[in-house]
Amino acid sequence: MEKQIKTIGxxxxxxxxxxxxxxxxxxxxxxxxxxxxxxxxxxxYNGLLNGECFEMNLRSVSNIIxxxxxxxxxxxCLEFKTKEGQDKGAxxxxxxxxxxxxxxxxxxxxxxxxxxxxxxxxxxxxxxxxDNDIACTDYTIxxxxxxxxxxxxxDKLRDTTQSHDRCSVVEVMGRNAGYIALNVAxxxxxxxxxxxxxxxxxxxxxxxxxxxxQRTGKRHFIVIVAEGIGHSQEIANEIQARTGxxxxxxxxxxxxxxxxxxxxxxxxxxxxGYHAVCLxxxxxxxxxxxxxxxxxxxxxxxxxxxxxxxxDPVLVDVCNTISI
Numbered sequence: 001m002e003k004q005i006k007t008i009g010x011x012x013x014x015x016x017x018x019x020x021x022x023x024x025x026x027x028x029x030x031x032x033x034x035x036x037x038x039x040x041x042x043x044x045y046n047g048l049l050n051g052e053c054f055e056m057n058l059r060s061v062s063n064i065i066x067x068x069x070x071x072x073x074x075x076x077c078l079e080f081k082t083k084e085g086q087d088k089g090a091x092x093x094x095x096x097x098x099x100x101x102x103x104x105x106x107x108x109x110x111x112x113x114x115x116x117x118x119x120x121x122x123x124x125x126x127x128x129x130x131d132n133d134i135a136c137t138d139y140t141i142x143x144x145x146x147x148x149x150x151x152x153x154x155d156k157l158r159d160t161t162q163s164h165d166r167c168s169v170v171e172v173m174g175r176n177a178g179y180i181a182l183n184v185a186x187x188x189x190x191x192x193x194x195x196x197x198x199x200x201x202x203x204x205x206x207x208x209x210x211x212x213x214q215r216t217g218k219r220h221f222i223v224i225v226a227e228g229i230g231h232s233q234e235i236a237n238e239i240q241a242r243t244g245x246x247x248x249x250x251x252x253x254x255x256x257x258x259x260x261x262x263x264x265x266x267x268x269x270x271x272x273g274y275h276a277v278c279l280x281x282x283x284x285x286x287x288x289x290x291x292x293x294x295x296x297x298x299x300x301x302x303x304x305x306x307x308x309x310x311x312d313p314v315l316v317d318v319c320n321t322i323s324i
Contacts, residue, residue, distance in 0.1 A: 005122065005280055007037040009053070009098040012070040013044035013077075013105035013112070016257055017128045017142025019265035020070040020104055025061035026273025027102050027126075032058060034281050039098055043073045044105070045080035045112055048089050053096055065266055068145075068258045074105075080112050090119035100285070102276045104128040104141070107305060110288060114301050122285035124276040125301065126269075130257060133177035135307035136299050137290025141272065144264040146173065146256045147183050153252050154188040158222060167210070167221040167239055167247040171232040173256045178311055180256070181226035186319050191221045193319055194235075196228030197311045202238065210243055213324055221245070271296055 010027045012020050024040070031038045040060065042052040054060075064071050079085035093101070093116065100122040103113040106129040113123035127134040130146035150172045161168040170190075174180040178195030185193035192209055194200050210221055223239070225232045236249035261269070272289045275296050279287055288304035290297050299307075 005099040007097050007099050009039040009041050010102045011041035011044055012072045012074045013109035016069050016074050017130045018068045018145035018261035019141040019269040020128050021064040021067050022266045022269035023104050023126055023273040025064055026270040028056045028061045030274045030277040040072055043075040045077040046075040048092055066260050086115040090116050090121050093121045100280050117286045124279050125288040126272045131174045131177050132179040135309040136288050136304035139291045141269045145261045147180055149256050149259055150184045150252055151187050162220045165219040167245045169223045169232050169236040169249045171225045171251040173227050176228040178226040181224050182315055185224040190224045191323050193224040194229045195226050
């Protein structure tokens, strides 16, 4: 017999991302509109285990669509990776009267939710991460804002880099994925980009390129380094030692997680949140919501977690061709 859902819990898990609040707002308001009772769970699975929950109404999510971060907070939870923690989480859902969960986060968050699904608590996952590294979706909540934040910082750095005829090595976030790095490299006119998905050679990809562009009159250089490559200071030191160009490393860090979400992040997060509640209403459980192009899609959680995703080789070629 199909489980009768009356109460939906919503949580944010893993790293925060701009647009998570827009997703929470959409989930809560769609749920209330469709007659569900809505429970906000604070601090991810950590908060679930500790019972940090509260009932949400229409006004609980007022004026949050423009706010970065997550009003529900987020936290890592090692206990929830254990069988005992997962058993406790399912028991806690029953104790709190939570019939289903909407989880906004990444692959690790989905794996946790899948364990609850195995214990009788249906789930829907929404892709919330700036890294855009979730295979079942072309787009993740927070990605657009993070790229725009990084681009704004790089544009500011370019002013001082140009004034001093320097080279700036700029490290952007993305964990083991190069999506942010590749896109901001193209958008900022960087001379080179180092991606975890692509092997690089220091001589060929950076040093030779500097010499080549110097011959055409270029005097300042920007190199974008993805977080998955890292070692930005060592790269900067090597460039300076081997070219004589004053070279500085800048690690943009967690500034990329913050700030008011862009229109794209707000709209996509709102549409995904709405879709998540519609799936639960239709009795379609244990699925991950994503986007293919501009279309909303959803996949069974097991299938979604098996998918793979690769960097666009055409964009890599665009970057290499015009970044001179």
